Amino acid sequence: MKITEVRVIVTCPGRNYVVVKILTDEPGLYGVGDATLNGRELAVAGLLRDHIAPLLIGRDPDQIEDIWQMLFRGAYWRSGPVQMTALAGVDIALWDIKGKRAGLPVYSLLGGKTRDGALAYTHAGGRDAIEVEDNVRKAMERGFRCVRAQVAVPGMEGTYGVGGAKEAASATWASPIRLSRGTVSAVWGDGGPMPPIERWEPSPYLRVVPKLFAHLRSTVGEEVELLHDVHERLTPIQAARLARELEPFHLFFLEDCLRPEHKESFRLIRQHSVTPLAMGELFQSRWDCLPLITEQLIDYIRCDLGHIGGITEARKIAAIAECYHVQTAWHGPGDIGPATHAANVHLDIAIPNFGVQEMVFFPEVVHEVLPGAPNFEEGYLHVADVPGLGVDLNEEAAAKYPYRRAYLPMARRLDGSVIDW
Ligand code: CS2
């Protein structure tokens, strides 16, 4: 069997997705992968079209590991989010082909089911603690046992994770972020010319978040699992303070406290708190994860399968993590495509050390272009028992939604200096 064609399709059914379709010389046998990197889609698409696709033509799609090694090490210039996302797109499509060829779902090729479904979490936000409480209750009524809670912080209206409006809407689908302060130059996903600028300050944030969780525990009770995403914005000592102050509210985990560059600083957080920690959506390979896992500085590793080279890399990370009692919580936001969400769940239900899975409900238009995303039922995600990953591409529908230039927002402190968004 040989790869005959690699199609790279950039489509914008609400937001931009980069889809990799790998065709083979077996009639009708192809794989669908996702290579979406929010805000840098065309860089990944160009890399795939101009440099990677020619290397794949004529190769045996069954040899996933060899192709992975060739693309990772063979370019000499390795790693980085653009390359690792392109590699993920190819890897996910190749696993899809392998499953279809075997007549088996990918989870079966990964060792078979270890659980019936993947425990899922959704997002709840609001302008104040009462609105977050209402949205946590709505999520629970919808069947969620795990909810990520974020609340607006005064002075930072509109900012991701502390802005209120977006999180309130994100249980269904992310609405455009409109800014009430700062330079209003674009909204997320509108194809505007410049990234929107959001505001962020640590002190008000650190005052508000413990109050939110005190409120939630006293109103929604102890049973629902609560999570919170710091989005890499704190310094080590600020993160240690937050983790310590959140201890009485028993979070499922506190996510991505520090920038990905500062792995060693997790030691400091650990010295001060027993709040479980998750980290990794900006990691690019298993080597980024290593110190955090082997020193047991985190409890959940949450790499993005779509940005670390796909299933092949993620299953190795999971295997390393298993040795150190670290569980998985793969990144599952709306700005990665359905094929990555499906890859997440196939792996989740096959590995022994799965922890929890972040998820979104895709709008109808995404189902039209990329049918087959995992299905949510009573707190758990499921994939269809079909050969491969179960996600397809409707090329005619994709063509109706051409790429629109869009950036992720950027953040600045009140004095105007850059802070991590
Ligand atoms: C977030 C993401 O889901 C999460 O945990 O951190 O929404 C993240 O901001 C986006 O994927 C960035 O592209």
Ligand code: MG
């Ligand atoms: Mg996050």
